[in-house]
Amino acid sequence: MVGTVMNCKKCNKIFQQRLHPICPACLQREDQQFTNLYRLLQNSAGFGGIDINTLAVRVGMSADQIEKWYMEGRLSTAGLFLKMPCQSCGSMCGEHQRKGRYCLKCSEMTANQAGVEVKTVQELQREEANEQRRLQQESLLRQNRLNLAKKEETSRFGFTVRQR
Numbered sequence: 001m002v003g004t005v006m007n008c009k010k011c012n013k014i015f016q017q018r019l020h021p022i023c024p025a026c027l028q029r030e031d032q033q034f035t036n037l038y039r040l041l042q043n044s045a046g047f048g049g050i051d052i053n054t055l056a057v058r059v060g061m062s063a064d065q066i067e068k069w070y071m072e073g074r075l076s077t078a079g080l081f082l083k084m085p086c087q088s089c090g091s092m093c094g095e096h097q098r099k100g101r102y103c104l105k106c107s108e109m110t111a112n113q114a115g116v117e118v119k120t121v122q123e124l125q126r127e128e129a130n131e132q133r134r135l136q137q138e139s140l141l142r143q144n145r146l147n148l149a150k151k152e153e154t155s156r157f158g159f160t161v162r163q164r
């Protein structure tokens with residue numbers, strides 16, 4: 001099966017898409033980065049984990065991308081050793097030391113102060129998945145509407161007109 005031709009989401013090069021929205025060269029680089037990242041995380045287990053910024057520099061990618069992979073669950077058990085900054089006080093903490101984007105101390109304080117419910121990683125992951133599903137449905141709906149509009153157009157100006 002021949003894929004469609006499109007621009008790579010990473011380097012913008014034109015390529016034949018098969019399964020991924022990025023070109024083979026970028027895909028290979030991403031795989032390599034992922035392997036490095038995973039190994040570094042596992043190796044960091046002995047000394048209490050590695051913080052996301054250090055990790056980003058060492059594998060040559062953005063902390064945002066690492067966080068995205070983490071949130072998507074791609075780091076699986078190695079994610080345990082990823083330390084991320086608390087959104088409130090900035091202290092670096094491993095998975096068991098934080099709740100969602102906050103360290104345990106801040107999550108407690110925030111919750112107490114504002115009556116806000118601080119979300120766990122699992123909850124955030126679930127929301128992310130729901131959002132993805134919602135976007136997919138939306139785009140399907142849009143596609144259906146387009147097809148419908150096209151059909152109406154055809155019956156108005158094509159088929160029905162010719163029938164008369």
Ligand SMILES: [Zn+2]
Pocket residue numbers: 008009010011012013022023024025026027
């Ligand atoms: Zn590319």
Ligand SMILES: [Zn+2]
Pocket residue numbers: 086087088089090091102103104105106107
């Ligand atoms: Zn904090």
